[in-house]
Amino acid sequence: MKIGIVVNDVDTERPTAATTVIARAMARAGHAVYMIGVGELTYHSDGRISALGRKAPRDGAESQDAFIAAIQQEDWPRTTIQTGDLDVLYLRYNPVEELANRPWEVDAGIVFCQMAVLHGVIVLSHPYTLSYAVNKMYLEQFPESVRPRSIITRSFEEVRRFYEEQDRRIVLKPVRGYGGQDVYLLDRDDTNMKQIVGSLARSSYIIAQEYLPAARDGDIRLFLFNGKPLVVDGKYAALRRVNAEGDFRSNMTAGGKPAKAEITPRILEIAEAVRPRLVADGIFDAGIDIVGDKLVEINAISAGGLNAAGRLEGVDFGPAVVELIERKVEYRRKYGQQLRNRELAVME
Template identity: 45%
Template sequence: MTITFVVNQVRKESPGYTTTALAFEAHRRGHTVYYVGIGDLVYLSDGYVGAHCRKVPDREFRSLHTFLEAVIGVEKQLVSSAEWHVMWLRNDPAVDMEKRPWAQDAGVLFGQLASKQGVLVLNNPDGLVRASNKIYLQYFPESVRPQTIVTRNMADVEAFYQAQKHRIILKPLKGSGGKNVFLLDKKEEKNRKQIVEAICRDGFVIAQEYLPAAKNGDTRLFLMEGQPLMKEGKVAAIHRVQQAGEIRSNIHQGGQAKRATMNKEMKTIVETIGPLLREDGMFLVGLDIVGDKLMEINVFSPGGLIHASEFHHVDFMEEVITAVEQKVANLTGNP
């Protein structure tokens, strides 16, 4: 199997990223693995998608650090998607929104072409178009999501703030990693206009009801094919706890990861949205859950799977790559 991982920029990848661990596991199994930055993608004169790829060297690696170091040091080579079985879109469009706006949609656009040419593209690029920002959550049943408005109008935010008894969360419609997420309450009331204006510089603002359970952090739960990712009876999930005085539990914002298990509220959420995610071709996603509510669905490059593996003493990457192998076998007729 030949699998091509598409990331924002190869040189900015980290050994701690889930993408690195997935690529490492695929290489360990003897598959041909390529790394591609968004800017490396090409549409070739013969009608195929291609890319200036970094091929993982054909040798063993003792750690994720040495693995990624070797990948970054490899010279690029132009490779046609006619040689790929899998194109895995692990880039985060929100990261490129400010400095590289041309790169935001490129992965999905090239992915759509590759998919029509017979390449297995993960997650499904047509589904990713629908899920390209946080409004995707509003397609799912109201019972599992917090009360929300999406607007650029200050009066709308004011009315929602009053209706929610002066305590709401504000964040950008397009964003990731906890960037520009604010708690608006009476303490911050005097700054509310500036906060909304700051978020609206990059587009729409999401205002959500504040969930008291959020003071205890959130849970990142991984779903594969619409079901909880499991290995040896253990579920791929982490509990993320924010620092003192901080509302954001994202690891990139200083949140601390802890072991997590699945409760009945999470099971209800999965039963409600799992089939819909599967219909949209969302092979691997990360759900951010607070209490009995789904706060976000991370469809591009959900992180934290290394933490989950360490806490549960199993390698969830093995399960994921096994599932990819099976999908390719089903497509090629070679089970």
């Protein structure tokens, strides 16, 4: 199998990233893996898509550190690949990682991969639905019973009205953002509300969300593949993210620390509630974030933490992900274009 994995920048990939876990597992299984920066794609006038990729060490190297160190060497070979020669293109880049400095990244990988689908390449997740699933507003398309109350607006008056309705305790965050950046808690103190709303509204719509008291205990990230929790040897690919002292956010980039997760019946109930929509949209992998008994976020592209989850559970989840992708390639070989990409992306 030949697979291209699209990341923000190969040179900034980390050994502990979920993408590294999956890419290395692919290479160790004997597949040809090409790491591709989202800025290294080219559309040609005849409709072809090419990419400048770095072929991963065939044996996966001796460790994740060695794997990444190898492909980040200055003299590591760069190979021009025709995406039509690949079996799979796997989107593992964060569209808003450098929104201020590289705004073109937001939809670049998704749009190029939409063209690749037309050439028969399996694209994970389905790029036509990823174009809206990467927006935090995607959460509002899931059952009301599993998500917190929220509004999405740029209006200060609407935010203030919602703040009063929620007993003067709400969370504000941009529709496009990640890692806890520009996320604020208004907890019975509206002194800076106007400034915060004005600042967020300059670059984004704003999500105002009810504050969940359980947030003080952190959250649970559960990894779903093909719409279902990933389980290996009876252990769930999941982790608890524990807030840094004095911070209501649990994001790792905001100082949160990983801990072992307890997967409760309610968490599995939430996972089952979101499954039909994820499957209908062809979302191959997603990280769902749960606070208490509510789903607060769906990360439909490049969800992080799989490496930490594996370390906490004593399981390597990478090979299980590889097996899921291998089956999709086998289905495509048997059925050709009879199976549409959206269906194939979530087919077990």
